[in-house]
Amino acid sequence: MQQHTTQFGYRRHPDQDRANAAEHPVVVVGAGPVGLSLAIDLAQRGQPVVLLDDADRIGEGSRAICFSKRSLEYWDRLGVAERMTDKGVVWSVGRIFHSASQLYQFNLLPEQGHKMPAFINLQQFYAEAYLVERAAQLPEIDLRWRNRVSALEQRNDHAVLTIETPDGPYRLAARYVVACDGARSSLRSLVGADFKGQVFEDQFLIADVKMTAEFPTERWFWFDPPFHAGRSALLHRQPDDIWRIDLQLSPDADPAVEKLPENVRPRLARMLGHNDFEFVWISLYKFQCRRMEKFIHDRVIFAGDAAHQVSPFGARGANSGLEDAENLAWKLARVLAGTSPENLFESYHVERSAAADENIRESTRSTDFMAPASRQEARLRQAVLSLARDTEFGKRMINGGRLSVPSVYDTPLSTADGETWRGGPPPGASMLDAPLTGRDGGSTFLTEAFVKAGTRFALLEFANGAAASVPAGVGVIRIGDDGFGDPSGLLGARYDAAPGTGYLLRPDGYVAARFRHLTHGAIVAALARATAINEGL
Amino acid sequence: MALSTSSNFTKPDDAFRMIVEAHRGISDAQSADLDAALVLVLANHIGDLDVLRKAIELAKRRLVDGQQQQQQQ
Numbered sequence: 272m273q274q275h276t277t278q279f280g281y282r283r284h285p286d287q288d289r290a291n292a293a294e295h296p297v298v299v300v301g302a303g304p305v306g307l308s309l310a311i312d313l314a315q316r317g318q319p320v321v322l323l324d325d326a327d328r329i330g331e332g333s334r335a336i337c338f339s340k341r342s343l344e345y346w347d348r349l350g351v352a353e354r355m356t357d358k359g360v361v362w363s364v365g366r367i368f369h370s371a372s373q374l375y376q377f378n379l380l381p382e383q384g385h386k387m388p389a390f391i392n393l394q395q396f397y398a399e400a401y402l403v404e405r406a407a408q409l410p411e412i413d414l415r416w417r418n419r420v421s422a423l424e425q426r427n428d429h430a431v432l433t434i435e436t437p438d439g440p441y442r443l444a445a446r447y448v449v450a451c452d453g454a455r456s457s458l459r460s461l462v463g464a465d466f467k468g469q470v471f472e473d474q475f476l477i478a479d480v481k482m483t484a485e486f487p488t489e490r491w492f493w494f495d496p497p498f499h500a501g502r503s504a505l506l507h508r509q510p511d512d513i514w515r516i517d518l519q520l521s522p523d524a525d526p527a528v529e530k531l532p533e534n535v536r537p538r539l540a541r542m543l544g545h546n547d548f549e550f551v552w553i554s555l556y557k558f559q560c561r562r563m564e565k566f567i568h569d570r571v572i573f574a575g576d577a578a579h580q581v582s583p584f585g586a587r588g589a590n591s592g593l594e595d596a597e598n599l600a601w602k603l604a605r606v607l608a609g610t611s612p613e614n615l616f617e618s619y620h621v622e623r624s625a626a627a628d629e630n631i632r633e634s635t636r637s638t639d640f641m642a643p644a645s646r647q648e649a650r651l652r653q654a655v656l657s658l659a660r661d662t663e664f665g666k667r668m669i670n671g672g673r674l675s676v677p678s679v680y681d682t683p684l685s686t687a688d689g690e691t692w693r694g695g696p697p698p699g700a701s702m703l704d705a706p707l708t709g710r711d712g713g714s715t716f717l718t719e720a721f722v723k724a725g726t727r728f729a730l731l732e733f734a735n736g737a738a739a740s741v742p743a744g745v746g747v748i749r750i751g752d753d754g755f756g757d758p759s760g761l762l763g764a765r766y767d768a769a770p771g772t773g774y775l776l777r778p779d780g781y782v783a784a785r786f787r788h789l790t791h792g793a794i795v796a797a798l799a800r801a802t803a804i805n806e807g808l
Numbered sequence: 809m810a811l812s813t814s815s816n817f818t819k820p821d822d823a824f825r826m827i828v829e830a831h832r833g834i835s836d837a838q839s840a841d842l843d844a845a846l847v848l849v850l851a852n853h854i855g856d857l858d859v860l861r862k863a864i865e866l867a868k869r870r871l872v873d874g875q876q877q878q879q880q881q
Contacts, residue, residue, distance in 0.1 A: 636821055639828065647831045647839040655824070657870040662813035667820040 277400050278328045281417040281437055292431055292442035295321045296607045299449045300420055300432075300458055304335070304395065305575035305592035306451030307402035311349045312600035314411035315726070318607055321443065322412055323434065325419035325452075329403070332552040333394035333479050336509055337586035340380065341677045341701065342593045343387040344718050344780065348726050352387065354401045359391030360508050365490040367671045371497050374659045375666040379674060384706045384761045386716040390674070392488075392509050395589070423448075423461040423571070430570035447603060448571045451592070456577035462568040468561020469635060471582065472522040473642040475556045478535055479513050482548035486514075492671035494641075494656055498541035503641045503671070505584075506542075513551055516542070517583075519641060526555045558582035560635045562627045566620045574599060579627035581634040584641065584672035591630050594677060595623050601727075601778035605802065615803040618684050626678035633673045640670035677701040684777070686784035686797040695767035695774075695785065702731075702780045705762035707755040717762060718780075720748045720755060727778045728798060732789065733763070735770035739789040742798055745775075777801055811862035 286293040297313065299306045302324035310322045338346075338355065346352040367375040380389035406412045421440065422433035432443045450458035459466060491506040493499070505517035516539060520529055528534060532550050540546045562579035566572065575592030599619050605611035643649040658665030677700075685698035696703055704718045721729060724746030732739055734751035741747055750757055751770070757763050766774060773789040774782055775797050784797035817823045830846075831839045851860050 633821075636825055640824075645831065645839075646836050648828055651824070651828060651831075654867075654870060658866070662866070664813055664815040664817075664820065667815040667817075668824050670821060670824070673821065 277396070277403075279403070279416045281327055282415075283436075283438055284413075284415055286443060287436065287438060287441040289441075292444040294429070294444040295319070296445070297321070297447045297449065297603060298323060298432060298443060298445040299451055300324075301450065301452035301456075301575075301577070302329075302399075302403070302414060302416075303451060303453060303575070303592075304398055304402060304589055305596050306449070307399065307406055308345065308349060308593055309449060309451060309574065309596035309600055310412050310414070311351075311402065311405055311409060312596060313604060314406075314409040315349065316600065316604040317411065318604045319411045320413070321445070322406070322414045323418040323420065324414075324416055327416040329396050329399040332554055333396065333509060333513070333515065335395040335398075335586075335589035336392045336507060336515055337590075337674075338391050338393060338398065338593075339586060339590045339675045340385065340387045340389050341675070342590045343391065344704065345593055345597045347387065347718060348597075348722055348780075349402075349405065351401050351405045355393055355398060356388070356391055358397055358401075358510055359393035360488050360510055361388040361391050362488045362490060362508070363389035364487075365492065365671075365674075367669055368491065368493045368496065369656045369659070370495055372660075374656065375669060384759060385704045386718050387704070390586070392507055392515070394509055394511075394513070397510070420452075420457055420461070423458065425462075425569045425571070428570075446570070446607065449599065449603070450571055450573045450577045451575050451596075452577050454576040454580050456573070458571055459563065459573065459577055462571055464563050464565070464568060464573075466561055466563055468559055468580070468631065471558045471560070471638055471642065473557070473638075474520040474522065474524055474526065474529070475558070475583075476518045476520055476529055476535065477552075477554045477556060478516045478518070478539065478550060479509070479552040480516065480539065480548040481511070481513055481551055482543070483512055484514065484543070494652075494669075494671070496542070499538060504542065505672075514548075520555075530555050556583070558638060560631045560638070562624065562631060566624055567616055572599065572603075572616065572619065574623075578623070579631065581630045582638045583634075584637040585630070585634045585674055586672075587630040587634055587675045590675040591626060594626060595619075597779045598623055611802045611804055618682055618803065622678075622680040622682050622684075625681065629678050630675070637670050637672045680781065684783060684801045684803070686775075686800055688785065690787040692785070693767050695765065696782050698782050698784055700782055702774075702776055702782065703765045705757070705765050706759055707750070707762060708758055709755060710753070712756075715755070717748070721746075721776065721780060724748050728783070728801070729776045730789075730794065731766070731774040731776055733766075733768045733770055733772040739773060739794065740791045742791075742795050745794070745798065748776075775801070809856050809859055811859050811866065813866070 298321045299310050300323050310320045313320045343352050363378050363380045365377050419435045420432050421435045424431040429444050429446050430448050488508050493504040496504050502519040507515040566578050574595035581587045602615045643652050655668045680699035707715050709715050729746035730741050731748045771788050773786045775784045777783050783801035
């Protein structure tokens, strides 16, 4: 079988020759998509970061393949989205089939005027390779391969890690450690944290096959297809003429037998209608939906699969990990710079553990719908599938995976609306992209204007005479008058805006507050709340 | 009054899940009893014979599928 691997060299670091542990502000453990993105984000904020990984290569199987619009918008800020979208296959349409007939189709991004597509499919090893290359351009990132954390000591104001290398162990001290070390996180074991949730008995077989095929670039999901009676199946396109196929197996199927290519091949041949394909990767999965009770354990902060796991139906694994990274990076940078108190981290736990609960809830529902737990649940599902043939409500109840969308945070960082809004993203929601024109008349997007404003707190201001006065360190995205143009009117409509409307955006692109009439005092108060420096106000 | 078959819940998954969870932890026979009671409660809430008749017709068309499903169990 074909393997895409990229090898990285272990290099001895001067820290390994020191008698005492070298001290670093932040050590990120795990150079997967989440750890790499977090490190790049921190570096772009001027924060030096040590990034450790226990392996020296990437690319065993395609693993995560669906990256969401939200993730692409984040990667665009990190300077890697163009490579991802150039290589990835763009899709927005999904189809649901029951038996041999189509029941339903949906479009995840039916409107125009967004820089990024609804989804791309891209093998995780490509995403990681592009992120590693980006990380190498940033001198703030100190990436160390074959560095495996074996012990942790928590101190009052720092943690000490023991790290195993080919040259033997050494120690590192860090004010904060971020554990992005995946589902089998060793740091999670080292802090002795609980990791509880629901285990699903059904097994799923994932096969990546190489073939040239006429299927469109869409997500196709089958309930009870003719080629796989009584079970479900999923077909997804990846770059390089690779196709991802998920097949649900019975709970009592023998993994060793099911995994054999000679047993997988006839089933796929029936599905695809031909035998002209080769296997790239075959893997068998059982799912767990679970999360840590607390994402922060003293000096160790958990992100991605280390903190939470979901079933893959809905693309909520890697995408939610990337949302963790974007949520945490600016908070870490502020606390390390001394511009916010440490309790800003509490909002990371509040916001991202609620998002994890939402992802677990959605993916549990999808998995339960695909693999009904009782005769009654099978009957309910059958009723939905049959009613879906000619009723709208039936179509909407079919659950073949609800795809990842960003959570809306109920968070102490938000300033509650004080005025009436008929639309627009409320405080705690992520910004919505829209097309703009620059002062030179050239086309751009709100997400690009946000980066030009510094990827920091920024005021999105709909001009009404003189510019609002903003506190130091806050960027301004001014629409109208001498600022950006909104000739399509899409920005104004998406933000329910009138002259004088303002949105205070957080450095992760979420809305902190919004106002019908901007005042300096209101912006200062909202900023203080959003940076956790208003304690006692 | 016409039977509404458009999607009336803001989040249809929430409604489906509530019904699924109502059946968790009870026997299959109890599930049938629960369904019977639930149908009567909802029929009374609708309070319209025309709508109820159309709902029964729509559901009955599905019986063939239901029998197929039974055989697969």
